[in-house]
Amino acid sequence: MRALFAAIAGGLFGAGLLVSGMTDTRKVQGWLDVFGDWDPTLAFVLGGAILPMAIAWSFTHGRAPVLGGVFPAKPERRVDWPLIGGSLLFGAGWGLVGLCPGPAMASLGFGGLSGLVFLVAMIAGMLAAVPIRRKIAAAGASG
Amino acid sequence: MQPEWIFGLVGGLMIGIAASLFLLINGRIMGASGILGGLLDGSGRSNMTERLAFIGGLIGVPAVISLAIGGAETHATTNITILIVAGLLVGIGTRLANGCTSGHGVCGISRLSLRGLIATVFYLFAGGITIVLFKHILGVI
Numbered sequence: 001m002r003a004l005f006a007a008i009a010g011g012l013f014g015a016g017l018l019v020s021g022m023t024d025t026r027k028v029q030g031w032l033d034v035f036g037d038w039d040p041t042l043a044f045v046l047g048g049a050i051l052p053m054a055i056a057w058s059f060t061h062g063r064a065p066v067l068g069g070v071f072p073a074k075p076e077r078r079v080d081w082p083l084i085g086g087s088l089l090f091g092a093g094w095g096l097v098g099l100c101p102g103p104a105m106a107s108l109g110f111g112g113l114s115g116l117v118f119l120v121a122m123i124a125g126m127l128a129a130v131p132i133r134r135k136i137a138a139a140g141a142s143g
Numbered sequence: 144m145q146p147e148w149i150f151g152l153v154g155g156l157m158i159g160i161a162a163s164l165f166l167l168i169n170g171r172i173m174g175a176s177g178i179l180g181g182l183l184d185g186s187g188r189s190n191m192t193e194r195l196a197f198i199g200g201l202i203g204v205p206a207v208i209s210l211a212i213g214g215a216e217t218h219a220t221t222n223i224t225i226l227i228v229a230g231l232l233v234g235i236g237t238r239l240a241n242g243c244t245s246g247h248g249v250c251g252i253s254r255l256s257l258r259g260l261i262a263t264v265f266y267l268f269a270g271g272i273t274i275v276l277f278k279h280i281l282g283v284i
Contacts (some may be wrong), residue, residue: 126176
């Protein structure tokens with residue numbers, strides 16, 4: 001059951017990314033092009049996505065997920081260098097090509113060689129981050 | 144021809160409903176980089192099937208739609224160097240920051256997470272600067 005609903009959520013997420021234009025790098029780069037020919041479409045995507053999710057969060061108080069377990073803990077408030085530095089690196093890569101992790105996976109079926117090269121490099125980057133994450137966790141535990 | 148923003152809004156609502164389902168039914172945060180990253184570093188071994196099923200749907204449904212309807216294109220650059228550098232940056236960056244557009248942006252901001260807000264401000268800022276530098280100044284993208 002968990003896998004079934006995960007597949008449904010993943011499929012709806014992918015369809016939403018496709019419909020919204022998030023898998024079209026020209027729209028994404030147009031959204032980031034504030035000083036050029038700015039394309040505001042992605043503001044509607046982000047707004048449209050945040051709205052149902054804000055309602056969903058309000059339903060979690062004092063309840064448990066349908067399939068059991070517990071809801072995610074309250075978000076941490078710690079703002080540290082990995083958060084800021086990582087987000088800067090991510091944003092730079094996102095700007096360069098116009099793909100972030102969700103759309104990079106969602107476009108695998110139609111993204112051709114470019115999409116495949118980007119996805120493989122992204123996975124390599126995630127693997128490269130493993131030892132760095134371990135060091136950060138160790139430093140956090142001792143500090 | 145409908146204006147583009149309608150597609151943005153409808154697609155955005157679909158993304159938000161997907162994230163809501165994953166939260167309310169499975170009890171999990173729908174963050175693309177975390178779901179994939181947890182498979183790569185072994186931290187997601189206990190719920191591997193759930194992660195693989197999510198990714199299966201995420202890749203499979205748009206692939207089927209694009210086959211059925213056609214016209215889906217990423218319009219991504221074909222410059223291999225830029226693709227590799229950007230992919231590496233996105234991979235390393237999202238794992239260091241513990242989230243990307245879906246996890247920090249959609250799931251984080253919707254519950255007023257400070258880390259989600261800060262991450263979103265910084266990746267949007269870096270994305271904007273990158274466009275100014277590499278498109279308008281250097282002209283390579």
